Amino acid sequence: MINYKDIQVVFGKGTPLEKQALNGVSLTIDEGSFVTVIGSNGAGKSTLLGVLAGDVIPSGGQVTIGDTDVTRKGTAARAGLVARVFQDPLAGSCGALSIEENLALAARRGESRGLTPALGVKRREHFRERIAELGLGLEDRMGDRMDLLSGGQRQAVSLVMATLAGSKVLLLDEHTAALDPGMAEFIMNLTQKFVSERKLTTLMVTHSMRQALDFGHRTIMLHAGEIVLDVSGDSRKTLQVEDLIAMFRRIRGQTLDDDALLIG
Numbered sequence: 001m002i003n004y005k006d007i008q009v010v011f012g013k014g015t016p017l018e019k020q021a022l023n024g025v026s027l028t029i030d031e032g033s034f035v036t037v038i039g040s041n042g043a044g045k046s047t048l049l050g051v052l053a054g055d056v057i058p059s060g061g062q063v064t065i066g067d068t069d070v071t072r073k074g075t076a077a078r079a080g081l082v083a084r085v086f087q088d089p090l091a092g093s094c095g096a097l098s099i100e101e102n103l104a105l106a107a108r109r110g111e112s113r114g115l116t117p118a119l120g121v122k123r124r125e126h127f128r129e130r131i132a133e134l135g136l137g138l139e140d141r142m143g144d145r146m147d148l149l150s151g152g153q154r155q156a157v158s159l160v161m162a163t164l165a166g167s168k169v170l171l172l173d174e175h176t177a178a179l180d181p182g183m184a185e186f187i188m189n190l191t192q193k194f195v196s197e198r199k200l201t202t203l204m205v206t207h208s209m210r211q212a213l214d215f216g217h218r219t220i221m222l223h224a225g226e227i228v229l230d231v232s233g234d235s236r237k238t239l240q241v242e243d244l245i246a247m248f249r250r251i252r253g254q255t256l257d258d259d260a261l262l263i264g
């Protein structure tokens, strides 16, 4: 179980650019639950994920993952607990390293260094099998540099990387936003498969209202650093994309320029 308790995040405190990114967010997420997170630009969505990943340390409140209080732990200290996939496929991997080398690094997240060889024969075979499962033919390109792959191929490899070290929490930050619709669908199906097979507790930020309702068990909407909508169960099942867009409009108090962006 994940618990955010009265989380406050202030960037640039005491400067003219001071920004309250999260304002007393409290949220409990059951183990194995898949939560979709929506909200306008600057609402605090990435910050919410950052607080769990450890790259944002809150100025107030407490975050726990299971029995572990991670509030003040940095990213390295919780690397074995939390995995993250970003919008930019290269943000979570190293473009100059091969697919295989990236997988080797990902598999060692949260492990103490020097105990096991990063690329032993067994590990190599395991990586090859995991990549072959993607059905993209990348198992024959294990030595290719990551930055030679297409955006969709990189996101597929990034998802495999995120599930290699056995982290039970998966954070997805608009991980299909830069992909064409066909590839976005492929990556979402893969995401769904990994999440359900591995029973991952998942938070997925998306600007697509369609994705927000089609995937997961629960949807939350952030606005100005606060949770303004939290739906699950039957009330979520009956919710339509149009309802979400109407709420979005009401909360933002303005007309959206491009509904297609949100629906797609």
Ligand SMILES: Nc1ncnc2c1ncn2[C@@H]1O[C@H](COP(=O)(O)OP(=O)(O)OP(=O)(O)O)[C@@H](O)[C@H]1O
Residues within 6 Å of the ligand: 011, 012, 019, 020, 021, 039, 040, 041, 042, 043, 044, 045, 046, 047, 048
């Ligand atoms: N490191 C930082 N330093 C200063 N301000 C920041 C920092 N990170 C985020 N912010 C500010 O905090 C607010 C929340 O940012 P956040 O990235 O969480 O929003 P978001 O909902 O993910 O937005 P988007 O949909 O545009 O990605 C924004 O006003 C942003 O400019």
